Amino acid sequence: MYPKQKARLGLAALAHRTKAGASQAAGSHCKGAKAQNQTKPAKIAFIQSRLLSTGGESDQWKLQGKRTLFTHNFVLPKGYSSISIDPTPMKEVRIGKSTLRGSRLAFGCWRIAGTWEARKVNAKARESGLKAILAAYETGYTLFDLADIYCDGISEELFGLALKQSKSLKKSAVIATKCGIRIPEAGETYRYDLSANYIIQSCENSLQRLGVDCLDIYQLHRPDWLMDPNEVAKAFAKLKKAGKVRHFGISNFKPSQVSLLQSALKDSLVVNQIEISLLQLASFEDGTLDQCQQHKITPMAWSPLAGGYLGDGKSNVLPSQEKYKPIKIRRRLDTLARELGTSRSAIALAWLLKHPSGIIPIIGTTKPSRIRELAEADQIELSHEQWYTLLTSALKEDLP
Numbered sequence: 157m158y159p160k161q162k163a164r165l166g167l168a169a170l171a172h173r174t175k176a177g178a179s180q181a182a183g184s185h186c187k188g189a190k191a192q193n194q195t196k197p198a199k200i201a202f203i204q205s206r207l208l209s210t211g212g213e214s215d216q217w218k219l220q221g222k223r224t225l226f227t228h229n230f231v232l233p234k235g236y237s238s239i240s241i242d243p244t245p246m247k248e249v250r251i252g253k254s255t256l257r258g259s260r261l262a263f264g265c266w267r268i269a270g271t272w273e274a275r276k277v278n279a280k281a282r283e284s285g286l287k288a289i290l291a292a293y294e295t296g297y298t299l300f301d302l303a304d305i306y307c308d309g310i311s312e313e314l315f316g317l318a319l320k321q322s323k324s325l326k327k328s329a330v331i332a333t334k335c336g337i338r339i340p341e342a343g344e345t346y347r348y349d350l351s352a353n354y355i356i357q358s359c360e361n362s363l364q365r366l367g368v369d370c371l372d373i374y375q376l377h378r379p380d381w382l383m384d385p386n387e388v389a390k391a392f393a394k395l396k397k398a399g400k401v402r403h404f405g406i407s408n409f410k411p412s413q414v415s416l417l418q419s420a421l422k423d424s425l426v427v428n429q430i431e432i433s434l435l436q437l438a439s440f441e442d443g444t445l446d447q448c449q450q451h452k453i454t455p456m457a458w459s460p461l462a463g464g465y466l467g468d469g470k471s472n473v474l475p476s477q478e479k480y481k482p483i484k485i486r487r488r489l490d491t492l493a494r495e496l497g498t499s500r501s502a503i504a505l506a507w508l509l510k511h512p513s514g515i516i517p518i519i520g521t522t523k524p525s526r527i528r529e530l531a532e533a534d535q536i537e538l539s540h541e542q543w544y545t546l547l548t549s550a551l552k553e554d555l556p
Contacts, residue, residue, distance in 0.1 A: 243328070246296030246534050249514055251330070252426025252454045254403045256372055258299030258330040260509060260534050262456060263292040263527070264518040265300060268314050269307035277310050282317075284522060289318040291524035293325050295531045301429070301456065301518050302366075303334035303377055304358055309365050316367035332373035332427070332456075333362050334407055336380060350380035352391035359395055373427060375405040379413045385420035392421065405429070405453075411443040414453070425453055432457035432515060434489075434504055434550040435465055435480045449513040457508055460517035466504040488549040492542060498532050503546075505533035510543050 248257045268285035269277050289300075302312050312333060319326040335358035338349045359374060374395065376388070395401040405427035406414060418425055428448060432439050432455065439445050439455070448455045460466075463473035465482040466489065473480075489500035496503065508515045519530050538546075548555060 243293050243298070243324075244296045244531075246298070246531060248298070249454070249516065251299075251373070251516075252403065252405070253424045253452050254426045256330055256403065256426070258516070259297045260516060261297060261505065261531060262299040262301050262332075262516050262518045263289070263297040264458070264520045265289070265302045265311045265315055266306040267520055267522050269310040270522075272307055274308040274310050277307065282314065285311075285314045286318055286321065287524060288522035288527065289315060290322065290325070292519075292527050293318075293322065293329070295528050296534070297519070297527075297531070298328050299330045299332065299516065301332050301458075302362075303337075304362050304365075305337050305339055305377070308339070309361070312362055312365035316365055319367060326368075330372045331366065331368065332375060332405070333366070333371060334375040334377040334429075335359065335362070336377040348378045348380040350376055350383045350388055352387045352394075355388065355391040356394060359400055363400060370399055371401045373403050373405050374401040375407045375427065375429060376409070376417075377407050379406075379409050383413075383417070385417045388417060389420040389422070392423075396423070407456075407458075411447045414447060418451075424451070427454045427456050429456040429458055429518070431459050432508060432517075433460050433462040433466060434485050434507060434546060435462035435477075435482060437550065445511065445513045445515075455513050455515045457515050457517045459520070460508055461501055461504055461520075467501040485546065485549045488546055492546070496536065498536060499529055501526075501530055502532040502536060503538075505530060506536035506538050507543060507546050509533060509536075510538050 246259045246261065249260055250257055268288050270281035270284060271277060292300075300315065302315060304312065306312070315331075319329070335355055336348055336350050338344070338347050338354070340346045355376075359371070362371065363369060392401070392404050396404075403426045404421070404423065405425050406417065407429035408431075409417070409428055414425065414428060428444065430439050430444060432445075436459070445455060447453065459474075459477070462470075462480055462482065463477045464471040465473075465477070465480050466486065470477070486500060489503050493500045493503050505517045508517050517533070519527065521527060521530065
């Protein structure tokens with residue numbers, strides 16, 4: 157996503173970061189390809205009524221300003237420690253060259269804490285985050301996107317709570333998280349760090365926060381200008397040998413950077429997470445999607461609705477997104493949405509799903525109604541002409 161902009165909002169809370177957390181989490185998560193349960197729909201209202209919110213916030217903090225693990229004092233309601241959800245089926249796709257299969261739409265967890273500052277996460281925010289995760293799973297999302305910097309690790313911990321709430325979610329979820337962005341502490345410089353030690357330590361911390369012993373996909377969040385591909389390869393090999401990661405990927409890497417890293421790796425990278433939308437077409441022209449298609453690297457699209465421009469309105473957009481001009485493409489989306497009886501957002505996502513590289517859009521909303529609405533994209537198959545009609549509306553100039 158775009159952590160630098162958001163990280164600056166939470167500098168006051170950075171002294172509370174968890175610095176250790178190297179112990180391996182209990183429980184088992186690694187598994188083979190997952191068969192999706194296609195039985196009766198879940199009683200989500202019942203589940204949501206049983207979500208527990210803790211009392212005071214004071215018990216979240218240790219002395220001297222050190223934040224405890226978010227789940228430290230969390231106790232599940234008696235008799236509800238193994239909630240079972242039967243998700244609505246969503247089409248599945250193979251992820252990269254791996255045996256993993258996940259939903260065609262991914263659920264992004266960067267907003268589930270309701271804030272970017274760990275100190276501001278309260279009981280209401282926890283409950284809303286859990287409801288969003290469970291609503292996504294009920295709707296058919298099985299691929300979940302996280303990162304260690306999302307709300308200073310709170311998002312990972314919240315997802316770990318959701319796994320405790322639902323055994324079926326824990327069995328079916330494909331967990332993808334990221335590392336490599338160092339949020340500054342005590343005057344440090346904001347920077348990227350893909351050194352072997354930092355990758356390994358970050359992985360250990362994510363495992364602890366999530367409460368699992370293995371990650372399905374571990375991604376490098378941003379390319380480090382000082383990246384040594386051989387050093388990264390050693391870190392990957394160590395993590396895989398230890399059974400802590402099944403597959404690896406990257407995020408925001410350009411084709412040349414992907415090629416450089418892949419040249420040092422024994423196993424194929426399975427995903428590259430990049431910004432793709434009808435208002436951000438760079439990956440169609442700079443070789444990124446060509447490379448993904450050629451080497452069977454699954455592209456995951458962050459901000460597939462262009463920060464809300466292609467949805468209900470912009471929200472928390474990047475400075476680079478402020479210049480987007482959505483009026484023309486929104487009109488065309490609305491016209492097609494009326495013809496097909498759906499929303500402009502679903503059409504915008506279906507446009508991405510049409511591409512042969514196998515783009516997986518990452519949904520960022522935490523509103524259950526929107527989570528369900530956007531899932532309609534899975535049922536939409538645009539024609540070749542409809543796809544180009546939208547493309548030509550998005551281009552700054554006509555096709556030659």
